[in-house]
Amino acid sequence: MEDKNSTERKGIMSLIKSNYIRSYFKKYKYQYIIGIAILVFIDILQLRVPLVIGDAADGLESGIIDMAGLLYYVKILAVIGLGVAVGRFGWRSFIFGTSRRIEYDIRNDLFSHLELLSVRYFNENKTGDIMAHMTNDLNAVRMAVGPGVLMICDSFTIGLLTIINMITQIDIKLTILAAIPLSLIAITMAIFGKEMHSRFKGKQEAFAKMSDYTQENISGIKVIKAFVQEAKEIEAFKEINKNNYDKNVHLLKLYALMNPYMRAISGASIAIAIGYGGYITILNVITLGQFVAFVQYLGMLVWPMIAVGMTINIISMGSASLQRIEKILDEKIDIKDSDNVEDIKEIEGSIKIKNLSFKYPKSDNYALENVSFNIEKGQTLGIVGRTGSGKTTLVNLLLRLFDPDRGTIFIGNHDILDIPLKTLRKNIGYVPQDNFLFSNTISNNIDFGKRNSSQEEIIQSAKSACVHENIKEFKHGYETIVGERGVTLSGGQKQRVSIARALIKEPEILILDDSVSAVDTDTEEKILSHLHENRKGKTNIIIAHRISTIQNADLIIVLDDNKIIEQGKHEELIKNKKLYNKLFEKQLLEKALEEN
Secondary structure (H helix, E strand, C coil): CHHHHHHHHCHHHHHHHCHHHHHHHHHCHHHHHHHHHHHHHHHHHHCHHHHHHHHHHHHHHHCCCCHHHHHHHHHHHHHHHHHHHHHHHHHHHHHHHHHHHHHHHHHHHHHHHHHHCCHHHHHHCCHHHHHHHHHHHHHHHHHHHHHHHHHHHHHHHHHHHHHHHHHHHHCHHHHHHHHHHHHHHHHHHHHHHHHHHHHHHHHHHHHHHHHHHHHHHHHCHHHHHHCCCHHHHHHHHHHHHHHHHHHHHHHHHHHHHHHHHHHHHHHHHHHHHHHHHHHHHHCCCCCHHHHHHHHHHHHHHHHHHHHHHHHHHHHHHHHHHHHHHHHHHCCCCCCCCCCCCCCCCCCCCCEEEEEEEEECCCCCCEEEEEEEEEECCCCEEEEEECCCCCHHHHHHHHCCCCCCCCCCEEECCEEHHHCCHHHHHHCEEEECCCCCCCCCEHHHHHCCCCCCCCHHHHHHHHHHCCCHHHHHHCCCHHHCECCHHHCCCCHHHHHHHHHHHHHCCCCCEEEEECCCCCCCHHHHHHHHHHHHHHCCCCEEEEECCCHHHHCCCCEEEEEECCEEEEEECHHHHHHHCCHHHHHHHHHHHHHHHHHC
16 A cells, blocks of 8 residues: 555656656757747747737727727737747647657667567566557657646746736736636646546556457467357456446546536636626726736636646656556566677587576476586487477577576587677577467568578578478469468468578577477478488487487487486487387377378
C-alpha cells in the first residue's frame, strides 16, 4: 500500500524529474524555447483583443468614432487575427513537431534496448505487454511532452497576463470575485490527477493483456482449430476484453465528471461577472467598454483553469506510461562483452567443454551438470538424448544466449567469455528447432545473416540445403513472400530454408538443432552429404533424435538426465549396449515396421 501511495504522490512530478525525459528536453531545448517564445507572443497579442473591442464599444457609446474609426479597429483585429494564425502554425511546428521527434527517438531507444536484452527477458515478459509499451505508452508520453508542455506554458501565460490586465485595466474587486470559482477547477483537478494516474495505469495494463492474448491466439490459430477450441477461446477473450472495457470506462467516468464540473464552475464565474460587473457599470465605476472587455477576459481565463486540469491528466497518464517504458530501459543487459574482452575478429572451430554445469535463472535444478568433451576444428559432433536432457541448453551456451561460468567453454583456445559477442555469433551458423522465418521474401530470409549476398550465392545455399527445386516451383520463385513465421511453407521447407540461411554465412561452426526432423531420409542424406562436401575444415554440431543423422559424426555424445552418459563414435557406442544402442535398435525396428 505504501508503494502504491508513494507512486501516486510522485505521479505528475515523475515525468518532469525523469532524467531520461530531461535528456530529451535538453537535446531539443532550442526548439522548445522558440516554440514557447512564439506561444507567449501570440498570447500577448490575443490579450489585446478585449481592450480593442472595449475601446471600440466606448467610442461607439460616446459617439466619438465614425465609420472610418470603426474600420480602424476592424483592421487592428484583422492584423491580430493574422498574426495569431501565423503564430499558431509556428508554435505547433516547434512544440508538436518536437514531441514527435522525442517519440521517434524513444521508440528507437526502446527497440534498440530490447534487441540487446537476453533471451531471459523475453521468456519472462509477454509480447503483448512489450507491444503496448511500443504503442499506447509511447503515445501517452508524446502527449505529455507535446500538448502537455504547450498547455502548461499557455495556461500560465494567458492566466497570469489576463488577471494582470483585469486588475490594472478594469477593476480588482470584480476580478477577485470572478476568479474565486475558477480557482476551484485547478484545485479539484490536482486532486483528480492522482486518481487519473492510477486508473490510466490500470487501463494500460489491461490493454497489454488483451494485446498479448490476441497475438498468442493468432499465432496459435492452427492448434486452436485442430483441437476445436474456438468457442472457449472466444469466451476467454470476452473476459479479457471485458476487463479492458471496464478499465477504460473506469477512466472515462473521470473525464465525464470533469467536463460538466468545469463548465458549471466557469458558468458560475461568468454569472458573477455579469451580475456584479453589470451593477458597477450602472454605477459608472467602470465603463461599458471595460465591462465588455472584462467579460471577454473572463472567457479567456476559463481556458487556463480548464487547461490546468487537462494538463494534470495528460502528464499523469504520461508519467504512468513513462514509468512502464523506463522499467524496460532500466532492464540490465546481462549478456554483453566483458571488460577484458579480447580483440578477436575470427575464431577457429575447435571446442573444448570442461566441467560445464548450468542452471537457468530462477531454477534450482541443473540443466547441464559436469559436462566435458573436446572436438577439433573440422570435426563433426553429434548430440543425441531424450527430450529435456539438455541438448538445446548446450547450444544456448555456445551462442551465449545465456552465460556459462568462466573456464568451462573454450572456442579456438579462447574462453568464450573473452570472445566479443559479435565475433562469436558471426562465426556460428545456427538452425534452431522452431525454424523461425520472417514475413519477407525467401531470398531475403536466406540472406538474413549476411545481407549482401549475390543471387548465385543464395541459390547455391538453397541447393546445398536441398530446397532449390521447391523454391523454383513457387510462382515468384525466390521472391515469394512467406507468411508470418513462414506459415505458408511446409515444415520441411522451413527447415531447409533455415539451413540455407545458416550455410550462406559459411560459418566456422554450424549448429543444427534437430533441423532435419521434418524431411524424409533421402533428403536428409543429401543434406548431410552436401555438408560433408562443402564444409571441409569447418566444425559441425548436429543435434538429432534419429541416429541415422549423426552416426557418421567424429564424436557422438549421449545426454541423459542433463549429464553425458556416453561419448565416442557410432561403432563404439553400439558395442557399449547402453542408451545409444537401445535408441538405435528401437529406430531400426520402427523403420522395419514402416517398410512392411
